[in-house]
Amino acid sequence: MTLSLDYAALSDVGRVRRNNEDSAYAGPHLLLLADGMGGAAAGEVASSAAVQVIRKLDKPGISGEDMIEALAGAVHRANERLSELVEEDPEREGMGSTVTALMFDGEQLGLAHLGDSRAYRMRDGQLQQLSHDHTFVQSLVDEGRISAEEAFTHPHRNLILRVLDGRPDSDPDLGMLDVRAGDRLMLCSDGLPDYVSDEVIAASMADGTPDSVVVELITHALEAGSNDNVTCVVADVVETDPGSGTTPQLVGAAAELAQGSTGRGEPTIAVRGGAGEEGAGGSAAGAEELDPEELRYAPRAPKRFLWLRRLAVLAVVVALIGGGAWFAYGWTQKQYYVGTDGDYVAIFKGVDQEIPGLTLSNVYEKQALQVDKLPTYSREQVEGNIQADDLGAAKQIVSELQRTAEECAAKQNPKPSPRPSTPPASGKPPVSVPPKPPATTPAATPGASTTPGDGTTGPDDCDGVR
Incomplete structure (x- = not known):
């Protein structure tokens, strides 16, 4: 006998939201959930792309610590895919998705987590949260500033700090977990724990089959007034005969992509609709003008293509400096x-x-x-x-x-005074004329200056001329 997973996945658009941005996958070796965000249709694109890339890990042959490396690589490839999608359509800038994945090798679980979707394990009647929320309120709880009870009702409990968004810093939490027969595993989007307490979740997971549990959990969320999409994946760790298999299940936004790829080499996947399709609250009536998902991580500064942004800023700075220098040089050449x-x-x-x-x-x-x-x-x-x-x-x-x-x-160098060159013609001795007395020059007043052009030469009166 060996251990295997008996699973079920279900997604509901909710009573308020107009579209489902959640995507989930459940298979023999992988449980995966992604909650898209970003408003308009971008959230659907982000979660679908993430699931379509990461679900390729659902195959035998990967075990032990190799699962961690495989999960990390798959998450990074999904991140690159989101970056490509934004490049193809710039209007998708700002979209993102949470990722919570459990990879199973028959003996252990590998966990990859990014965002505020959650992973739980029910063992011996005790509910344990396996993932750690990357949210603002969780950081307050970690710092001891608020209690877990206060976080449950905090007005900013949906403000997310880390997501898969195509930017280079989108690294997930990674870890290995033990598993044994009788464990019940559950992945869910924030539409469930934001409205349903851990006590109610634990009570629902205590009994029933995976199929009945996912329905019950989503029903609790809708009845509690959840205004978000609600998606759950539940799997029981059971002992089965080797070789027994189960058909993978794909739900939510990613289901449409799976339907479009059927018949082209992709593995067979059971596409399951949301509970809201059968009257459990899938109406879009009363939707708000502003999609709440657009605000989930709006405060984050954009970091995509950081080197391009820095290069552009550098080019502007260089242009300003160059322009200023050229202007200054031009001014100097007019002096x-x-x-x-x-x-x-x-x-x-x-x-x-x-x-x-x-x-x-x-x-x-x-x-x-x-x-x-x-x-x-x-x-x-x-x-x-x-x-x-x-x-x-x-x-x-x-x-x-x-x-x-x-x-x-x-x-x-004064000019000499002219002298008579010829004696008088009469032969008479020249008459001596008394010299004319020199004109009296008034004494210069100390400190007085002279005006150019009046026969003087300036303050130093030609002193130092060579």
């Missing part, structure tokens, strides 16, 4: 100043600044005026560079410097 080029005065275009690898100024027009022909004060000004508002102002500065140099040159 002028008067300085020295070797021994001569020159007009420069640009600004007198140095940046490694970049020339910000160059000689625009070299003058014939030598720097050492200027008095000390003017020479020091030119050597320190004289800023000009524009080219005209720079030329005006040069003209003033030229005038100053000419005045200093005239003062240092």
Whole structure:
């Protein structure tokens, strides 16, 4: 005798929701549930895609620790599939799905979990939750900020923190679990535990067959006012003859994809409808304008194609810096100043600044005026560079410097006074004329300045001219 699974799966759209975004699969070696989210039809796409990829693990030959590696690989492949679907249709951006899977090798269970769907085990009348919710309220419980009872009624109990969403950080929890004959396993979407207490769930799982238990659990959720899809997978670990098999079951949103692929090499799968199809509350009447699933993980910042986003931001930053640098360089090339080029005065275009690898100024027009022909004060000004508002102002500065140099040159080399070259024709001795007394020059007032063009040369009065 060996251990095997006797299972049943059922999904219901619920009393409020307009479409079923849950998908589930049950087979001899795999129990799988995915709860899609994202609004519109994206949730259906996400959960269906995840189930269609991961359900391929339902085959013999994988056992022990190899199940963990197989589950991790399948979840990552499902994540890549979701990324491809978003690339094909950008409107699907933001969709995601929970994943809770139990892989069975006849002796042990391998668990993969991501999101807020749950896995339970009933053993000896005791109900144990096998998975750990990746939700905001669960983090509060883990930190001791609220109790489990408070989490059950918390207004943000549906805010999910980790999901399968096509982004590179969607890693599941993984673990190995022991199993024995008599264990009852159950997977469910959040539409059940958010409205039905653990005590009621335990009472329902205590008796009946897997088929009756899934119906009873979904009925409890609908009667409790669940406004979400409700999906359950129940499996009993039983002793059976080797070789006995059971037909896999597929329910919820993924069932339509399975129907479309029948007859093309896919294994035979029993597609089961939801309980709501037979009057258990599948009406969409009273649906809210805003689908609650759109808000389940809306606060999360988008991380898909992070390298592309970072590259785009970097390109914008580089463009802004480059544009600013080009604008600044253009501004510098409209500036002028008067300085020295070797021994001569020159007009420069640009600004007198140095940046490694970049020339910000160059000689625009070299003058014939030598720097050492200027008095000390003017020479020091030119050597320190004289800023000009524009080219005209720079030329005006040069003209003033030229005038100053000419005045200093005239003062240092005065012209001699003219003398009579011929004695008087009459032969008479020349008449001596007394020299005219020099004009009295008023004493210069200390600190007084002179105005260019009045015959003076500036503050230093040609001092230092060579």
